Amino acid sequence: MQCDECKQKPATVHLTEMYNGQKSEMHLCPSCAAKKGALMFDPNQFNIPNLLGGFLGGNQALQGAGLANPTTQATCQNCGVRFMDIRNTGKLGCPNCYQAFEDELESALKRIHGNSQHTGKIPLRSGEKTRIKRQVEDLKEQLQSAILAEDYEKAAEIRDALKEIEKKLD
């Protein structure tokens, strides 16, 4: 792949930007990237953890302006990792970190994926509760549209089904 700027040297710096779910990419050679100011530091430091750190709010410019997030001191009770560590390494410490840093991760996940909620597979054995919850959500949506369509007969049916399923959750 050639550099988008000089169209000569091979592109080794790949920038992906996500804004309002819209993604744009730029492929640059190190010298053009440096010129563009895309790298505020040495190209050798330009790696995934640093990029992720940016996603997680680890923006040096922000910190310099005194806008550093006070939650950086927060710690995961299960593994002892601090949010600051996650910013530096780009990796969470353990599965529980997702709970411990839920708020901090929410916006980062939206920026990375354009979404923050899982809609895919649910484990067969241990995912029973999640499966029911998802059914409940689906039924609630159906109920809403039945009411909007003034189809009260159908709405009543869905409401009964909802009650039945919600019993299973308790």
Next chain:
Amino acid sequence: MGIDSLLYSTHVGWMDSSAGPETDVAISSRVRLARNLDAVPFPHLLNEQTGKKVIDLVKQACSQSEYEPLRSLQGVTFDQLSELDRQILMEKHLISPQHAHFNDSYRGLLVNEDGSRSIMINEEDHLRIQGLLPGFDLEKCNDAVQMLDDELEKVLTYAFDGYRGYLTACPTNVGTGMRASVMLHLPGMAMTAQTNRIFHNIGQLGMTVRGLYGEGTEILGNFYQLSNQVTLGLSEEEICHNLTLVTRQIIEQERRVRDSLQKGMAYQLQDRIGRAYGLLSHAGIISSNEALTLLSDLRLGVDLGLITHIQATAINELIVAIRPAHLQKRAGQEMDAFQRDIKRAEVIKDILFRK
């Protein structure tokens, strides 16, 4: 047994061009799932002791499974393998470049006979379940890994959250934990300078393009690895489906370009392919980059029917057999770059003209 043959042979399942669809453009397809065990720290925080527990749990889940494809996986830990052997597995796409760096007893690989199913243990996540097949066959890869996943989950309790999905060490994998990819050979589009434009737009679809060995590797020999980037908010089927749609379009475009090249520039094309063939069959010293470029031309000749006595499978095999670790394994000794260039020229002739 399985591991030994994977280390000594240059051939693995995904290279078999006769066994997959659309192999004139698509080399191989792969799907991998990232999975972690509930409440256990991610691998980068594990010590020998806890790491060992993870590997034991996974091995046990496999050996006690009633599902034959899971039970028959052969295991190896990285303290049992030399660095060269780990490089060999990496060059065959069975472990990642990152994983190959480690020699810990709590990191390892479970893999079947032909390398089509494998599980990396304690890479970035506790488990990375992989399906790797020849040609363009994401659906089959996905079916294979989902079956392994379901069987493992009967015994292992995964880190899963109803809202975030499968929890992974890196937030770029959370949700489905799924990375699907297709290795494409696009000499026609590269010759006509169309690849940049297309790959530019692919980013907007939540996908990305990389070189032969994934993240951070350059594109060589017109081999491009196309994969999804978004893992959260889409279902596994949607991820595969989206990648399939885009891949199909690229494959069709590549075929159109090849067709028009063959019509409009037949002499130039024949000349180029003939030169590649000549150099590959007579060179005495050849670098890896030069070899890949020429192999790409030769492969195009085979796919267009201009060269009939060489099999596409042999060229797939060569993409791997000319890598540094494979050359040294074959020679049975460590070699510097110059020695490798000599050995490479020899291996190319061996494999191309193997009876």
